[in-house]
Amino acid sequence: MQFYDFRLAPSPTKVRIFLAEKNLEIPTVIVNLRKFEQQSAEFLAKVPSATLPALELDDGTVLVESHAICRYFEELHPEPNLMGEGAKEQALVLMWHDMATLEGYLGIQEVYRNGQEYFKGRALAGPQGYEQIEALVDRGRKRVEVFFDKLDRRLGESPYVALDRFTYADIAAYVYQGFAKRAVGTDPAGGRDNLTRWSEMIAARPAVNTATS
Amino acid sequence: MQFYDFRLAPSPTKVRIFLAEKNLEIPTVIVNLRKFEQQSAEFLAKVPSATLPALELDDGTVLVESHAICRYFEELHPEPNLMGEGAKEQALVLMWHDMATLEGYLGIQEVYRNGQEYFKGRALAGPQGYEQIEALVDRGRKRVEVFFDKLDRRLGESPYVALDRFTYADIAAYVYQGFAKRAVGTDPAGGRDNLTRWSEMIAARPAVNTATS
Known part of the structure; x- marks a missing residue:
């Protein structure tokens, strides 16, 4: 099994934290996105989507x-449980993960990829070229505010994002918060007390620390 | 338990097909999006995201x-299995579902919600207003082509989208294909032989027929 990773990118960081929380070490190859290594013929032959993370299984299947x-990994190594036990918990983890991704992460990406010279002609990830759309920078900023307001309200009524314990939804939201800090230029935790309390608690987890330092 | 539905909308249609395939009937309330009933005070009190589908559990939790x-529902009623058995199958169903959603569905939405007078000021779903961005219509059209080309290639090597049998990934891709037909104005199956074969096979399933007619 082989994991394809790049430490600065948010999506592989979610997997890295997930693996660290489960105390798993997987042989890893670094694909340097800054050097466009995801567009190399060798990598595209394995991962036609030109995206990270990717996981190559021993039978050749690439996820x-x-x-x-x-x-x-949750199925192969169920302990500690990170995706919920039973129907309701699993649904809540999935719901908060998908809301964080569709409302938060996509908004951050709009700001990040449409506002920098570096992403010219590559406003969406993948092998196809997409031109930047300037109006998405402002729209993305608004989406980011709306999402982190919602998350802050949620964290005022629940100690963790989806359940009363740490789950995959916390991993996603925490990674997106860090990505927002870097991509949008302001920390979403600023002025949001619940988010601040929660993100300090997540940052203090040994596995999170290992996977992001 | 109560299910909130609107037959014309793609996301609740995914759930409706899923329930029909599992032979489940859930008490259902229709929320007419054409009459903006999702923005009513009564509905917002239950579903602050103003989105469909929603599922209200007996303990008051709203998913x-x-x-x-x-x-x-997969957890509560595991048969017939629609989300894969074991680690690899589950990952493949999730992977194809997420690719179909992030690459296909989001592209269709860009065309649909940025090009019609009807969605002015509501270019993204939810309670917040977002202005339309004209350039997203063309970008969305390109994303739709790219995604259905990828799906057609996949269906040239696999009888179904994620596995060698019908799963939730087929439900999603089939609903998105129908949504593209309506929203973009051309059937993605046109000129794509594998997609045509597969979509005829999916359309012929009794549960799909019941849930979409």
Whole structure:
């Protein structure tokens, strides 16, 4: 089994934290996105989507999409449980993960990839070129505010994002918060007390620390 | 338990097909999006995200996000299995579902919600207003082509989207294909032989027929 990773990118970071929380070490190859290594013929032959993270199984199957890869490890190594036990818990983890991704992460990406010279012609991840759209920078900023307001309200009524304990939804939200800090230029925790309390608690977890330092 | 539905909308249609395949009937309330009933005070008090589908559990918990709701029913009623058995199958179903959603569905939404007078000021679903961005119509059209080309290639090597049998990934891709037909104005199956063969096979399933007619 081989994991394809790049430490600065948010999606592989979700998987890295997930693996550290489960105390798993997987042979890892670094694909340097800054050097466009995901567009090399060698990598594209394995991962046509040109995205990270990717996980190559021993039978040659290649998994992409961070959620799918984490699900794979959750099934193989169920302890500690990170995706919920039983129907309701599993649904809540999935719901908060998907809301964080569709409302938060996609908004951050709009700011990040449409506002920098570096992403010119590559406004969406993958092998196809997409031109930047300037209006998405402002729209993305608004989406980011709306999402972190919602998350802050949620964290005022629940100690963790989806359940009363740490789950994959916390991993996603924490990684997106860090990504927002870097991509949008302000920390979403600023002025949001519940988010501040929660993110300090997540940052203090040994596995999170190992996987992100 | 109560399911909130609107037959014309793609996301609740995914859940409706899922329930029909599992032979489940859930008490259902229709929320007419054409009459903006999702923005009524009564509905917002239950479902602050103003989105469909929603599922209200007997303990008052409200689930949103189609994937989370389907996962809930998969756990409660595991037969017939629709989300994969074991680690690899589950990961493949999730991977194809997420790719179909992030690459296909989001592209269709860009075309649909940025090009019609009807969605002015509501270019993204939810309670917040977002202005339309004209350039997203063309970008969305390109994303739709790219995604259905990828799906067509996949269906040239696999009888179904994720596994060698019908799963939730087929439900999602089939619903998105129908949504593209309506929203983009051309059937993605046109000129794509594998997609045509597969979509005829899916359309012929009794549960799909019941849930979409």
